[in-house]
Amino acid sequence: MALSNMACQAAKPKIKPYKMADGEGLYLEVTPSGTKYWRLKYRLHGREKRISIGAYPTVSIADARKAKDELKKEISTGTDPVLKRLQAAQTNALSQQLDFKSMAMEWYWKQVPLWKPKHADIIKHRFEKYVFPSLASFPLADIKPLMMLSCLQKIEKTAPDLSRRMKGLCSHVFKYAIATGRAESDPTYGLEAAMRKFKRGHYASISVDEFPEFLARLNGYENRVNRQTFLALKLLLLTFVRTCELVEARWEEINFEKAMWVIPAERMKMNLPHIVPLSQQSLAIFRELKELNTKRDFIFPGYYNPRKYMSKNTMLIAIKRMGYNGKMTGHGFRSLALGILKEKLGYPHDIADRQLAHVPKSGVDRAYDRAQFLPQRIKMMQEYADYIDNVR
Structure with a gap:
Protein backbone atom coordinates (compact mmCIF):
# COMPACT_ATOMS: atom_id res chain seq x y z
CA MET A 1 0.00 0.00 0.00
CA ALA A 2 1.26 3.45 -0.94
CA LEU A 3 2.30 5.67 1.93
CA SER A 4 0.34 8.74 2.95
CA ASN A 5 1.73 11.96 4.31
CA MET A 6 -0.03 11.28 7.61
CA ALA A 7 1.58 7.82 7.91
CA CYS A 8 5.01 9.28 7.25
CA GLN A 9 4.53 11.97 9.89
CA ALA A 10 3.19 9.51 12.45
CA ALA A 11 6.10 7.03 12.07
CA LYS A 12 7.95 6.83 15.42
CA PRO A 13 11.58 5.73 15.94
CA LYS A 14 12.32 2.27 17.33
CA ILE A 15 15.39 0.60 18.78
CA LYS A 16 16.43 -0.55 15.29
CA PRO A 17 15.91 1.07 11.86
CA TYR A 18 12.80 -0.09 10.02
CA LYS A 19 11.25 0.38 6.58
CA MET A 20 7.86 1.61 5.38
CA ALA A 21 7.24 0.49 1.79
CA ASP A 22 5.63 2.83 -0.76
CA GLY A 23 5.82 0.48 -3.76
CA GLU A 24 8.09 -0.30 -6.75
CA GLY A 25 11.13 -0.46 -4.50
CA LEU A 26 10.64 2.95 -2.88
CA TYR A 27 10.52 2.98 0.91
CA LEU A 28 10.96 5.29 3.87
CA GLU A 29 13.58 4.23 6.37
CA VAL A 30 13.07 5.41 9.95
CA THR A 31 16.25 5.49 12.06
CA PRO A 32 16.51 5.19 15.89
CA SER A 33 17.31 8.91 16.02
CA GLY A 34 14.00 9.70 14.34
CA THR A 35 15.46 10.81 11.01
CA LYS A 36 13.55 9.50 7.99
CA TYR A 37 15.21 8.77 4.62
CA TRP A 38 13.74 7.94 1.23
CA ARG A 39 15.54 5.06 -0.45
CA LEU A 40 15.04 3.09 -3.65
CA LYS A 41 15.83 -0.62 -3.84
CA TYR A 42 16.62 -1.91 -7.34
CA ARG A 43 18.34 -4.76 -9.15
CA LEU A 44 20.93 -4.31 -11.90
CA HIS A 45 23.08 -6.98 -13.53
CA GLY A 46 21.73 -9.53 -11.07
CA ARG A 47 22.68 -7.55 -7.96
CA GLU A 48 20.42 -5.82 -5.48
CA LYS A 49 21.37 -2.23 -4.71
CA ARG A 50 20.00 0.78 -2.85
CA ILE A 51 20.24 4.51 -3.46
CA SER A 52 19.30 7.38 -1.18
CA ILE A 53 16.81 9.97 -2.51
CA GLY A 54 16.75 12.38 0.42
CA ALA A 55 15.32 13.03 3.88
CA TYR A 56 11.63 13.37 4.69
CA PRO A 57 9.95 15.90 4.95
CA THR A 58 12.51 17.99 2.98
CA VAL A 59 11.80 15.58 0.13
CA SER A 60 8.03 15.11 0.02
CA ILE A 61 6.22 11.91 -0.99
CA ALA A 62 5.48 13.39 -4.42
CA ASP A 63 9.13 14.40 -4.94
CA ALA A 64 10.35 10.97 -3.82
CA ARG A 65 8.02 9.21 -6.28
CA LYS A 66 9.10 11.52 -9.10
CA ALA A 67 12.76 10.82 -8.32
CA LYS A 68 11.97 7.09 -8.23
CA ASP A 69 10.48 7.24 -11.74
CA GLU A 70 13.52 9.10 -13.12
CA LEU A 71 15.93 6.65 -11.51
CA LYS A 72 14.01 3.68 -12.88
CA LYS A 73 14.31 5.12 -16.39
CA GLU A 74 18.08 5.24 -15.98
CA ILE A 75 18.15 1.71 -14.58
CA SER A 76 16.11 0.43 -17.53
CA THR A 77 18.88 1.64 -19.88
CA GLY A 78 21.56 -0.20 -17.89
CA THR A 79 22.83 2.91 -16.07
CA ASP A 80 23.70 2.39 -12.42
CA PRO A 81 22.51 5.52 -10.56
CA VAL A 82 24.85 4.86 -7.62
CA LEU A 83 27.87 4.67 -9.92
CA LYS A 84 26.66 7.73 -11.82
CA ARG A 85 26.37 9.67 -8.58
CA LEU A 86 29.89 8.61 -7.50
CA GLN A 87 31.35 9.68 -10.86
CA ALA A 88 29.59 13.04 -10.62
CA ALA A 89 30.99 13.55 -7.11
CA GLN A 90 34.51 12.70 -8.26
CA THR A 91 34.26 15.03 -11.24
CA ASN A 92 32.99 17.80 -9.01
CA ALA A 93 35.85 17.25 -6.56
CA LEU A 94 38.41 17.28 -9.36
CA SER A 95 36.86 20.43 -10.81
CA GLN A 96 37.43 22.50 -7.69
CA GLN A 97 40.87 23.60 -8.97
CA LEU A 98 40.73 24.23 -12.67
CA ASP A 99 43.16 27.10 -13.16
CA PHE A 100 46.22 26.29 -15.27
CA LYS A 101 48.80 26.62 -12.49
CA SER A 102 46.96 24.21 -10.17
CA MET A 103 46.56 21.69 -12.97
CA ALA A 104 50.18 22.05 -14.09
CA MET A 105 51.49 21.51 -10.56
CA GLU A 106 49.19 18.53 -10.03
CA TRP A 107 50.59 16.96 -13.22
CA TYR A 108 54.12 17.96 -12.18
CA TRP A 109 53.94 16.19 -8.81
CA LYS A 110 52.68 13.05 -10.56
CA GLN A 111 55.86 13.02 -12.66
CA VAL A 112 58.42 13.97 -10.00
CA PRO A 113 58.98 10.36 -8.78
CA LEU A 114 59.94 9.42 -12.36
CA TRP A 115 62.45 12.25 -12.82
CA LYS A 116 65.89 13.04 -11.50
CA PRO A 117 65.74 15.84 -8.87
CA LYS A 118 67.70 18.24 -11.08
CA HIS A 119 65.39 17.64 -14.04
CA ALA A 120 62.34 18.18 -11.82
CA ASP A 121 63.77 21.50 -10.62
CA ILE A 122 64.37 22.61 -14.23
CA ILE A 123 60.81 21.78 -15.28
CA LYS A 124 59.33 23.64 -12.30
CA HIS A 125 61.57 26.66 -12.94
CA ARG A 126 60.55 26.79 -16.61
CA PHE A 127 56.84 26.74 -15.79
CA GLU A 128 57.30 29.48 -13.19
CA LYS A 129 59.43 31.69 -15.44
CA TYR A 130 57.90 31.23 -18.87
CA VAL A 131 54.27 30.05 -18.58
CA PHE A 132 52.73 30.94 -15.22
CA PRO A 133 53.18 34.72 -15.66
CA SER A 134 50.85 34.54 -18.68
CA LEU A 135 48.46 31.67 -17.89
CA ALA A 136 48.60 30.75 -14.19
CA SER A 137 45.21 32.08 -13.05
CA PHE A 138 43.18 31.31 -16.18
CA PRO A 139 40.62 28.47 -16.00
CA LEU A 140 41.57 25.66 -18.38
CA ALA A 141 38.37 26.10 -20.38
CA ASP A 142 39.25 29.75 -21.04
CA ILE A 143 42.71 29.04 -22.48
CA LYS A 144 42.31 29.07 -26.25
CA PRO A 145 44.92 28.33 -28.94
CA LEU A 146 45.58 32.03 -29.57
CA MET A 147 46.36 32.64 -25.88
CA MET A 148 48.65 29.64 -25.82
CA LEU A 149 50.40 30.80 -28.99
CA SER A 150 50.93 34.29 -27.56
CA CYS A 151 52.61 32.80 -24.50
CA LEU A 152 54.88 30.56 -26.59
CA GLN A 153 55.82 33.35 -29.00
CA LYS A 154 57.17 35.40 -26.09
CA ILE A 155 59.53 32.51 -25.34
CA GLU A 156 60.61 31.89 -28.92
CA LYS A 157 61.84 35.47 -29.39
CA THR A 158 64.98 34.52 -27.47
CA ALA A 159 64.76 30.71 -27.23
CA PRO A 160 62.97 29.02 -30.15
CA ASP A 161 64.03 25.53 -29.03
CA LEU A 162 62.74 26.15 -25.50
CA SER A 163 59.41 27.43 -26.85
CA ARG A 164 58.82 24.02 -28.42
CA ARG A 165 59.81 22.26 -25.23
CA MET A 166 57.33 24.37 -23.29
CA LYS A 167 54.63 23.64 -25.86
CA GLY A 168 55.23 19.94 -25.22
CA LEU A 169 55.07 20.36 -21.45
CA CYS A 170 51.85 22.39 -21.63
CA SER A 171 50.39 19.75 -23.92
CA HIS A 172 51.12 17.10 -21.29
CA VAL A 173 49.23 19.19 -18.72
CA PHE A 174 46.16 19.51 -20.95
CA LYS A 175 46.22 15.82 -21.87
CA TYR A 176 46.32 14.97 -18.17
CA ALA A 177 43.37 17.30 -17.60
CA ILE A 178 41.45 15.62 -20.43
CA ALA A 179 42.22 12.16 -19.04
CA THR A 180 40.95 13.16 -15.60
CA GLY A 181 37.76 14.72 -16.95
CA ARG A 182 38.66 18.36 -16.36
CA ALA A 183 39.30 19.58 -19.88
CA GLU A 184 37.86 18.79 -23.27
CA SER A 185 40.64 19.87 -25.61
CA ASP A 186 44.35 20.62 -25.88
CA PRO A 187 44.88 24.23 -27.10
CA THR A 188 48.53 23.50 -27.97
CA TYR A 189 47.53 21.13 -30.78
CA GLY A 190 48.80 22.30 -34.17
CA LEU A 191 50.49 25.47 -32.87
CA GLU A 192 53.85 24.47 -34.35
CA ALA A 193 52.46 25.59 -37.73
CA ALA A 194 52.36 29.17 -36.43
CA MET A 195 55.71 29.09 -34.64
CA ARG A 196 59.04 30.20 -36.01
CA LYS A 197 60.95 27.63 -38.03
CA PHE A 198 64.48 26.95 -36.86
CA LYS A 199 67.20 24.38 -37.30
CA ARG A 200 68.65 22.72 -34.23
CA GLY A 201 72.42 23.09 -34.16
CA HIS A 202 75.05 20.85 -32.67
CA TYR A 203 77.36 21.79 -29.82
CA ALA A 204 80.32 23.75 -31.14
CA SER A 205 83.38 21.55 -31.57
CA ILE A 206 86.70 21.81 -33.33
CA SER A 207 87.64 19.25 -35.99
Missing part, protein backbone atom coordinates in the same frame (compact mmCIF):
# COMPACT_ATOMS: atom_id res chain seq x y z
CA VAL A 208 90.29 16.56 -35.61
CA ASP A 209 92.61 18.60 -37.87
CA GLU A 210 92.23 21.65 -35.60
CA PHE A 211 93.08 19.66 -32.48
CA PRO A 212 96.89 20.14 -32.47
CA GLU A 213 96.52 23.94 -32.36
CA PHE A 214 93.84 23.72 -29.67
CA LEU A 215 95.98 21.42 -27.54
CA ALA A 216 98.95 23.78 -27.87
CA ARG A 217 96.78 26.68 -26.69
CA LEU A 218 95.41 24.60 -23.80
CA ASN A 219 98.90 23.66 -22.61
CA GLY A 220 100.06 27.24 -23.03
CA TYR A 221 97.11 28.39 -20.92
CA GLU A 222 98.19 26.23 -17.95
CA ASN A 223 99.90 29.01 -16.01
CA ARG A 224 97.19 31.58 -16.73
CA VAL A 225 94.22 29.75 -15.21
CA ASN A 226 93.30 28.28 -11.83
CA ARG A 227 94.97 24.87 -11.42
CA GLN A 228 91.71 23.05 -10.71
CA THR A 229 90.11 24.51 -13.84
CA PHE A 230 93.06 23.47 -15.98
CA LEU A 231 92.97 19.91 -14.59
CA ALA A 232 89.21 19.78 -15.20
CA LEU A 233 89.75 20.70 -18.86
CA LYS A 234 92.44 18.03 -19.19
CA LEU A 235 90.16 15.40 -17.68
CA LEU A 236 87.29 16.46 -19.92
CA LEU A 237 89.62 15.89 -22.86
CA LEU A 238 90.91 12.53 -21.56
CA THR A 239 87.57 11.04 -20.42
CA PHE A 240 85.12 12.90 -22.72
CA VAL A 241 82.29 12.60 -20.21
CA ARG A 242 79.55 15.23 -20.12
CA THR A 243 80.48 18.43 -18.30
CA CYS A 244 77.93 17.87 -15.52
CA GLU A 245 79.17 14.30 -15.04
CA LEU A 246 82.68 15.65 -14.45
CA VAL A 247 82.02 18.61 -12.16
CA GLU A 248 79.55 16.67 -9.98
CA ALA A 249 81.93 13.72 -9.50
CA ARG A 250 82.66 12.51 -5.96
CA TRP A 251 85.75 10.71 -4.68
CA GLU A 252 83.76 7.58 -3.85
CA GLU A 253 83.23 7.03 -7.60
CA ILE A 254 86.97 6.70 -8.32
CA ASN A 255 88.71 3.33 -7.87
CA PHE A 256 92.44 4.04 -8.08
CA GLU A 257 93.43 0.38 -7.75
CA LYS A 258 91.27 -0.79 -10.65
CA ALA A 259 91.76 2.45 -12.63
CA MET A 260 88.00 2.81 -13.01
CA TRP A 261 85.53 5.63 -12.60
CA VAL A 262 81.97 4.39 -12.12
CA ILE A 263 79.40 7.15 -12.56
CA PRO A 264 76.15 6.15 -10.78
CA ALA A 265 72.92 5.86 -12.71
CA GLU A 266 71.27 8.84 -11.01
CA ARG A 267 73.93 11.16 -12.46
CA MET A 268 73.74 9.81 -16.00
CA LYS A 269 71.53 11.22 -18.74
CA MET A 270 70.11 7.79 -19.62
CA ASN A 271 69.73 6.69 -15.98
CA LEU A 272 72.22 3.85 -16.37
CA PRO A 273 75.57 3.49 -14.57
CA HIS A 274 78.59 4.28 -16.75
CA ILE A 275 82.13 2.89 -16.50
CA VAL A 276 85.02 5.13 -17.49
CA PRO A 277 88.35 3.25 -17.74
CA LEU A 278 91.08 5.60 -16.52
CA SER A 279 94.35 5.95 -18.41
CA GLN A 280 97.58 6.49 -16.50
CA GLN A 281 97.38 10.17 -17.50
CA SER A 282 93.86 10.48 -16.04
CA LEU A 283 94.89 8.71 -12.83
CA ALA A 284 97.78 11.14 -12.40
CA ILE A 285 95.40 14.09 -12.64
CA PHE A 286 92.98 12.53 -10.15
CA ARG A 287 95.87 11.96 -7.72
CA GLU A 288 96.88 15.61 -7.99
CA LEU A 289 93.27 16.66 -7.41
CA LYS A 290 93.16 14.37 -4.39
CA GLU A 291 96.05 16.31 -2.88
CA LEU A 292 94.34 19.62 -3.68
CA ASN A 293 90.89 18.63 -2.39
CA THR A 294 91.56 15.87 0.15
CA LYS A 295 88.86 16.90 2.61
CA ARG A 296 86.16 17.67 0.05
CA ASP A 297 83.28 15.41 -1.02
CA PHE A 298 83.38 16.73 -4.56
CA ILE A 299 86.43 16.23 -6.73
CA PHE A 300 85.87 19.73 -8.14
CA PRO A 301 84.53 21.82 -5.23
CA GLY A 302 83.20 25.29 -5.88
CA TYR A 303 85.63 28.17 -5.49
CA TYR A 304 83.29 30.27 -3.34
CA ASN A 305 81.35 27.44 -1.70
CA PRO A 306 83.47 24.27 -1.44
CA ARG A 307 80.49 22.29 -0.16
CA LYS A 308 79.02 22.49 -3.65
CA TYR A 309 80.58 21.45 -6.93
CA MET A 310 82.29 23.80 -9.36
CA SER A 311 80.09 25.64 -11.86
CA LYS A 312 79.84 24.09 -15.32
CA ASN A 313 80.42 27.53 -16.79
CA THR A 314 83.91 27.70 -15.30
CA MET A 315 85.37 25.54 -18.05
CA LEU A 316 83.31 27.21 -20.77
CA ILE A 317 84.65 30.62 -19.73
CA ALA A 318 88.20 29.25 -19.79
CA ILE A 319 87.67 27.89 -23.32
CA LYS A 320 86.37 31.29 -24.45
CA ARG A 321 89.41 33.04 -22.98
CA MET A 322 91.61 30.66 -24.95
CA GLY A 323 90.09 32.22 -28.07
CA TYR A 324 87.54 29.52 -28.86
CA ASN A 325 84.31 31.38 -28.19
CA GLY A 326 81.64 29.82 -30.41
CA LYS A 327 84.16 27.27 -31.74
CA MET A 328 84.45 24.84 -28.84
CA THR A 329 82.35 23.82 -25.82
CA GLY A 330 82.65 21.32 -22.99
CA HIS A 331 80.34 19.00 -24.89
CA GLY A 332 82.52 19.49 -27.96
CA PHE A 333 85.23 17.31 -26.37
CA ARG A 334 82.90 14.35 -26.93
CA SER A 335 82.61 14.95 -30.67
CA LEU A 336 86.34 15.57 -30.88
CA ALA A 337 87.18 12.33 -29.06
CA LEU A 338 84.82 10.32 -31.28
CA GLY A 339 86.56 11.72 -34.35
CA ILE A 340 90.06 10.93 -33.04
CA LEU A 341 89.12 7.38 -31.97
CA LYS A 342 87.63 6.56 -35.36
CA GLU A 343 89.84 8.55 -37.74
CA LYS A 344 93.25 8.42 -36.04
CA LEU A 345 93.13 5.27 -33.92
CA GLY A 346 90.84 3.17 -36.12
CA TYR A 347 88.34 2.09 -33.48
CA PRO A 348 84.89 0.96 -34.68
CA HIS A 349 81.95 3.22 -33.96
CA ASP A 350 80.26 0.73 -31.59
CA ILE A 351 83.14 0.68 -29.10
CA ALA A 352 83.77 4.44 -29.23
CA ASP A 353 80.07 5.22 -29.00
CA ARG A 354 79.61 2.94 -26.00
CA GLN A 355 82.31 4.88 -24.17
CA LEU A 356 80.28 8.03 -24.84
CA ALA A 357 77.46 6.36 -22.84
CA HIS A 358 75.09 6.49 -25.77
CA VAL A 359 72.25 3.98 -25.45
CA PRO A 360 72.15 1.57 -28.43
CA LYS A 361 69.15 2.01 -30.71
CA SER A 362 68.57 -1.73 -30.83
CA GLY A 363 66.45 -3.15 -28.04
CA VAL A 364 68.60 -6.30 -28.08
CA ASP A 365 71.80 -4.28 -27.57
CA ARG A 366 70.18 -2.30 -24.75
CA ALA A 367 69.62 -5.57 -22.91
CA TYR A 368 73.38 -6.23 -22.76
CA ASP A 369 75.41 -5.29 -19.70
CA ARG A 370 76.80 -1.74 -19.68
CA ALA A 371 80.29 -3.24 -19.33
CA GLN A 372 80.09 -4.63 -22.89
CA PHE A 373 83.38 -4.01 -24.78
CA LEU A 374 85.07 -3.13 -21.49
CA PRO A 375 88.44 -4.81 -22.29
CA GLN A 376 88.53 -2.99 -25.64
CA ARG A 377 87.52 0.27 -23.98
CA ILE A 378 90.30 -0.03 -21.38
CA LYS A 379 92.86 -0.45 -24.15
CA MET A 380 91.24 2.31 -26.22
CA MET A 381 91.29 4.89 -23.43
CA GLN A 382 95.02 4.37 -22.80
CA GLU A 383 95.84 4.56 -26.52
CA TYR A 384 93.75 7.71 -26.78
CA ALA A 385 95.65 9.34 -23.88
CA ASP A 386 98.97 8.32 -25.40
CA TYR A 387 97.92 9.78 -28.75
CA ILE A 388 97.17 13.12 -27.07
CA ASP A 389 100.62 13.10 -25.44
CA ASN A 390 102.25 12.67 -28.86
CA VAL A 391 100.23 15.30 -30.73
CA ARG A 392 102.46 18.07 -32.07
